[in-house]
Each structure stands twice: as C-alpha cells, then as structure tokens.
Amino acid sequence: MALVLVVDDAAFMRMRLKNVLVQDGHEVIEAGNGVEAIEMYRQHRPDLVMMDITMPEMDGITALKKILQDDPSAKIVICSALGQESTVIEAIKSGAKDFIVKPFQPERILDAVKKQVG
C-alpha cells in the first residue's frame, strides 16, 4: 500500500480523494496549495502525489516542476477540473505521469495509483 500526498485547495475534494484512497488501504497526507505540497513532499517523500492545478499561493504545475527539480523520480498525477488540451499537454510535458479530469470516478483514481505504485 502506498503513501499518497493529496494536494487540493478544496477541503471537500481532499476529503473525497482521501476516502477513496483510505478505503483501498492507502495512507494519505494532505496539502492545501503548491507551497505546502513542496514542503510536505520534502518531509515525507510520499510514493505518489495527486495534485490539483488551480490553487492559491502556488499552482499545481509550478509545484510539480519544483518537486521534480528536487526529486526527478517523484511520481505526480494531476487531478484537476482544468482539462483543456493546452493544460493537459503542459502538465505531461512538465513530467506528470497521468492527468485525471474532475469530477472523477473512484475507479479512475485507484487505477492511476495502481499504475504508478503497483
């Protein structure tokens, strides 16, 4: 089972993601923006990061780039409502392993986790 860092400014969405992941046996830690995500990643070195894009303080794409600068082996999946073509391409080019467009089905989340961490 994996340690997953869930990054989303919406407490409601963190709760939904956490419920899905915990019910599947994973451990979850949370951050509310990109700045917190970088700090949490450095402290805990999670197996996977589920990252929103639109957040205050620092957006998810910027945070993704900074985490990958620190740890090129970091596994980061974007989970965002902002699913327009240019954004998906930018995220994948920046190093995201997958892109899930909200609203998500729980199975889609668990499939992404399984693919990345087994």
Add this chain to the structure above:
Amino acid sequence: MSELVEKRFKITEVSMTQHEAEELPNLLGDASTPVCASFFQVRGELPGFLLLVMPVHEVAALLEPLVGQGEGEMADSAIGEIGNIVGSAFLNHIADHYHIYAAPTPPQVFRDMIGALMGSLAAVLVSGGKLEVPVVRTQLTQNEGVLSAFLLWIPESFSLDELRQSK
C-alpha cells in the same frame, strides 16, 4: 455536476445577452433572493468573470448528502468545488474549441442576496470602464425540478457581436 452530486441535471436554457452594468442586480429575478455563489475571475485569453449561482433554500438538499450539512466550512468548500468543476468544464469547452487558454482563479464562495452580489460585480465592472457587458447565462435544472442553478459568464474583452461572429 451530475457525476459529482449523483443527481441528474439538464441544461434548460442558454442565452447570450447584452446588459448595462446597472442592470446586473436584477438579472436573475428578485434581487432580494438569498443565494450561494461560487465566484471566479477568468485568466488567460478570455479575461472576465464566472459565477455559479444557486438559491440558498435549495442548495442545502444538494449539500447534505455530500458533506452532512447545508452550511459551514465543508459545505462552502463543496460549493466552491462544484463551481470550479462546472465553470472549468465550460471554459475547457470554449478553450479547446477556439484553441486558446482560459482558466479560473480559485473560487470565492459567497452567501448573500443575489442583488447585492451582482451589484458588487457591476461596481467592479464600472470602475474598470465597462458600462455595458455581454452575459452568457446557462440554467441547470435537476430533473426532479428541485434545484435550479445559473452559470453566468461575463467576458471583459469581447463584445457580444464578436462572440457571435466567432461561433
């Protein structure tokens, strides 16, 4: 929206009209109606404003199955996220169609009378020199007719004619 709240919604009205800013407080009917609203600025190549507006007396029934309560911090977070998902889906469609980039800011959630909310927005528009604005209005209705929601998009940099010509 239907997927998130596990209730089916249908689009019952889409309109694109031009309004003077001072008309905005009465755009959705009785200005004294209490509403919950997710409010976003739109960045990128389509700057403007986006709002998802839902009447307060109807929204509790939507939120209670999701977060166990109709009010409070988690309820407001859910309202913001519902607005984010509905508003982003709208912008995604436009952005992909016209090959541009348009993204919302993180949501701000308000509970106020619709007239006060729209009046504040009108004041922002007027202070920016926008005395007349196009408004794209989409009405979403739950199949049982329990809840109506309005998604309002007020672009800053397009005139109504330009929008219509670009379709």
